Amino acid sequence: MYYIDLAVTGISFGCMYAMMSVGLTLVYGLLRILHVAHAAVFALGAYVTVLVANATGSILSGFVVAVIATALFGMAIYRLLYEPLLKYRPDVPLIASVGLLVLMQDAFRIVFGEQGITFQRNAFAFTTFNFAGVTVSAVQIAIVITAAVVFTGLHLFTTRTRIGIGWRATVSRPQIAASFGIDPIKVRYLNFAVGSALAAVAGGLVAEMNNLVDPGIGFVVSYKALAIIVLGGLGSVRGTLIASLVLGLVEAYGTIFIGAWLDRDAIAFLALIVLLMIRPQGFTGARTA
């Protein structure tokens, strides 16, 4: 049963990683920028969720406000930070992005305190169900269901709606898409809005799970998400989903097999480095990194 428990942990973490990383892979696919500060957006989402949930007494409204706030914030990052830096080599926006992450993390610490903040009422966090000896928490179920809904929605949006198809067209052939009348700048804003909103949902769910938001919430996840999008083949949403689930499971089982000589959080980086050395273009991508 222990192994099945680990599988449950792994899958729920994998779904969380997926919602977190998909924004990163979308930004990379469109702009070729490694948007590390996405983790700060994730943390912002978590903070807003808790703050609004505590103020209104409704966790759902917390998520709604967080999604709107982070979508706006993500678009502001694009407009104010990345757009003027697109003319430089790709490591310049990367360093700026790291700077922004460090800055925001410290800002969260200063404003909300080192200890972080918790939900006043969070009945969800401690509810568990027992399926034939396997313990599953309500939050884990919520994470998996949310991820399934979100990714189905994203899939339908990008395949069935005009805007979604225009988005995909811009990612794969920007010039041709533009000549068909799709405004590439609007697509960029859309991209940042959707990616940031997904990160906010993931952030809110992690806050639920831990019943806590502290300044370090986005920190390790952010670099792990970099590993995930590289493993997933850079810009590929499907690859990112698979890599997220695989990493969640490998981490869950890895803690018992290699936890003695390597930190759990370092596993993703080991995988990242090995993959980059063997296949610099990722599992599926064709671009030379």
Next chain:
Amino acid sequence: MSAYEISIVSIIGINVILAVSLNMISGFCGQISLGHGAFFGAGAYAAALTMTGHGGVPLAIAAALVAGSLLGVIVGFASLRVRSDFLAVTTIGVNFLFVGFVRKQAWLGGEMGISGIPATGLGAAGNMTMILLFAAATIALSLYISRSWMGFAFRAVGEDEAAAATLGIPSGAYKLAAFGIGTALAGLAGGLYTFFTQFITVDAFDFIFSVMLMAMVVIGGIGSTWGVVVAAAGLTLLPEAIRFVNEYRLLVFGGLLVLVIRLAPGGLAAMMQSLFLAAPRR
């Protein structure tokens, strides 16, 4: 000098060595490394193990240099495979891997680090003098390399690898050389840090510290030895001089990093240059 002043000057010396050595890799040769803390740490641990094993100061310094550059050349080989932002990500990974590995190693003290490292026997002022001498030597080496054929080749590789190749510059060899030299100096700084504190934990060599070093290089003006020296000294002093900055250190460093990249990508060096070049002519 008071004990406090001695410790500040020592830290400035160590940070100058680190920032100048990072500038050789990222500034001269254009290979962005966000994992310089790992090489610093490798040197610190090598020196700590040598000192606790009663190897003596010269051997500890040699061990620190070798440990830093050994790890550095390995990462240098990575720079032959991946470029630009992906090299940067690889070095971030190396930094996390280094910390994650050391944390779990009993023989490296694990989470608790290594304490009770024997003193060098030079005293605090003697240590400071040694650190400053090494810092001066590092600056001199950096200035020399910058003017040498090697510096020219570094810049050629950094600006356009394909164009450098058509000039017959073996870019791989120069990238390895940049990593080898830069990380050996980072290892040296690690050894000096060990002499200075006599107590090390892996948290001192984490990714955030690497970002601080990159902030020093970018703010000073990437590629400019003197700009980087000024920024390293200034950014080390700033939290000491202003209490507000000390409490909000990461906020200030991160903010400066973003502002400089966004508004003045050339850093202090470019600002000074435009000031002095623009003034006399008009």
